[in-house]
Amino acid sequence: xxxxxxTARTNGNGHARTxxxxxxxxxxxxxxxxLSRSGWPRAWREHELRDRYDAVIIGGGVxxxxxAYYLARDHGMRHIAVLERAYVGxxxxxxxxxxxxxxxxxxxxxxxxxxxxxxxxxxxxDLNFNVMFSQRGHLTLAHNDASLRTMRWxxxxxxxxxxDSEVIGPDRIGELVPYLDxxxxxxxxxxxxxxxxxxxxxxxxxxVWGYARGADAHGVHIHQQTEVTGIDVExxxxxxxxxxxxxxxxxxxxxxxxxxxSLVSHQAGVEMPVQTFPLQxxxxxxxxxxxxxxxxxxxxxxxxxxxxxxxxVFGASVDPFASYSIRGxxxxxxxxxxxxxxxxxxxxxxxxxxxxxxxxxxxPDYSPIMGPTPVEGFYVDVGWGTYGFKAGPVSGEAMAACIxxxxxxxxxxxxxxxxxxxxxxxxxKGAAAVxx
Amino acid sequence: xxxxxxxxxxxxxxxxxxxxxxxxxxxxxxxTTPEQWRRYLYVHDNPRGWQxxxxxxxxxxxxxxxxxxxxxxxEVRSARDTQLDAAPxxxxxxx
Numbered sequence: 398x399x400x401x402x403x404t405a406r407t408n409g410n411g412h413a414r415t416x417x418x419x420x421x422x423x424x425x426x427x428x429x430x431x432l433s434r435s436g437w438p439r440a441w442r443e444h445e446l447r448d449r450y451d452a453v454i455i456g457g458g459v460x461x462x463x464x465a466y467y468l469a470r471d472h473g474m475r476h477i478a479v480l481e482r483a484y485v486g487x488x489x490x491x492x493x494x495x496x497x498x499x500x501x502x503x504x505x506x507x508x509x510x511x512x513x514x515x516x517x518x519x520x521x522x523d524l525n526f527n528v529m530f531s532q533r534g535h536l537t538l539a540h541n542d543a544s545l546r547t548m549r550w551x552x553x554x555x556x557x558x559x560x561d562s563e564v565i566g567p568d569r570i571g572e573l574v575p576y577l578d579x580x581x582x583x584x585x586x587x588x589x590x591x592x593x594x595x596x597x598x599x600x601x602x603x604x605v606w607g608y609a610r611g612a613d614a615h616g617v618h619i620h621q622q623t624e625v626t627g628i629d630v631e632x633x634x635x636x637x638x639x640x641x642x643x644x645x646x647x648x649x650x651x652x653x654x655x656x657x658x659s660l661v662s663h664q665a666g667v668e669m670p671v672q673t674f675p676l677q678x679x680x681x682x683x684x685x686x687x688x689x690x691x692x693x694x695x696x697x698x699x700x701x702x703x704x705x706x707x708x709x710v711f712g713a714s715v716d717p718f719a720s721y722s723i724r725g726x727x728x729x730x731x732x733x734x735x736x737x738x739x740x741x742x743x744x745x746x747x748x749x750x751x752x753x754x755x756x757x758x759x760x761p762d763y764s765p766i767m768g769p770t771p772v773e774g775f776y777v778d779v780g781w782g783t784y785g786f787k788a789g790p791v792s793g794e795a796m797a798a799c800i801x802x803x804x805x806x807x808x809x810x811x812x813x814x815x816x817x818x819x820x821x822x823x824x825x826k827g828a829a830a831v832x833x
Numbered sequence: 834x835x836x837x838x839x840x841x842x843x844x845x846x847x848x849x850x851x852x853x854x855x856x857x858x859x860x861x862x863x864x865t866t867p868e869q870w871r872r873y874l875y876v877h878d879n880p881r882g883w884q885x886x887x888x889x890x891x892x893x894x895x896x897x898x899x900x901x902x903x904x905x906x907x908e909v910r911s912a913r914d915t916q917l918d919a920a921p922x923x924x925x926x927x928x
Contacts, residue, residue, distance in 0.1 A: 669879065672877055673881075717848075718847065718852035719855075719904055720907065726834070761875045817875045817876070818871055
């Protein structure tokens, strides 16, 4: 990223912007750029840091950028800044395994995540950016009666909310996933699965870049390499914040960070019921397409999907103890290899290319924390555990409405910070603990 | 790999232990309010750095330990028996 300061550079995309969406990328522009060999213009601009904004969003991931985008597009807010400590999409948004689904356990959760899937279905058109959402179906395997029971429960809750889910048996699973070992001789025989056809995978970087470009086109300032060092609160009200590039006066601050949510909230004097754990993932060398659906096993703590490039992406549950370290561990590699081979013995000669970790802010009930805080003007969209990426669009839409109206919209009213003091938890562990 | 220096068993692989989160003082159930109790259950400091936490040596001496550990570097400064720590006079008897 160049560090040109001064007046904002022209975007160059033309950005004939309409309320319904952005223009600029098309088959015609691809052909034109391909023939002319001219470089593609930057998708968003750099700006001087102003000393005053109407709203400042901390965290340049999908949640922060989506909130900025919907605030500017749907609520007409003009002077918005998104502050990102490193580069856009460098945190959880670029470290997740890009799986989307809405087959949760509580009605609140199912409604919320289903709205996100609906937004994802139209996101490429909305943002004029191909996010490569592939609704290839999502299977959560049951290896014991307790899992099967929870899946039947989830199926019924899902159906009541109009979400497509059903429990299927080993024969049908074998047809959907030919290389899966569905025999009865394995250590953990597969008894059935929760099949969720609308689930799938998306290209996570494209989602982040698409929102960044869209927010920029609506006048949002995106400031990378800008770290918040303090939040100024006077008489229980946000006045502004301090950064490594100077002070900003603002009446509204949104904490949309992951892995930093406790630390950022502490700067405003707000305590978070959150513990931070790393989650590790790995990717193999690419092979020919053979795996169509996303396959998840809660018992074996593993989920597998194949990208459009042919790599297999493996994810696990969070590490067994709290940590802010994003170094990989050998225990993870050994564990995931063993568990994947339990499911698909045919993969024994595949080689891992790399592994990585991201930070997950775990809440006591496996549901997020969204909405206002005791400090007026300080909002949070945190506690996203292992399920934040799939909720990016709906969180942006809901948090934008929350900031514009000063109160949370109905779709996130169950996820307020006050639920912990009141004992109104939204228990999603049965659907969110491992099955991504 | 992380080793925890168990006061009874010596340095052992972290996989032998169960992590129980930040160590806190349990309020007296007889006098506490629901709000205080929920605060004790749910709200943790979650520091990026040194933290005092609770571990259970499930595959070893089966004692609860109070461990001072850095959550960023995984360095461990101390590990003490939680119960004996609370009542130091019992240490000699236990040995």
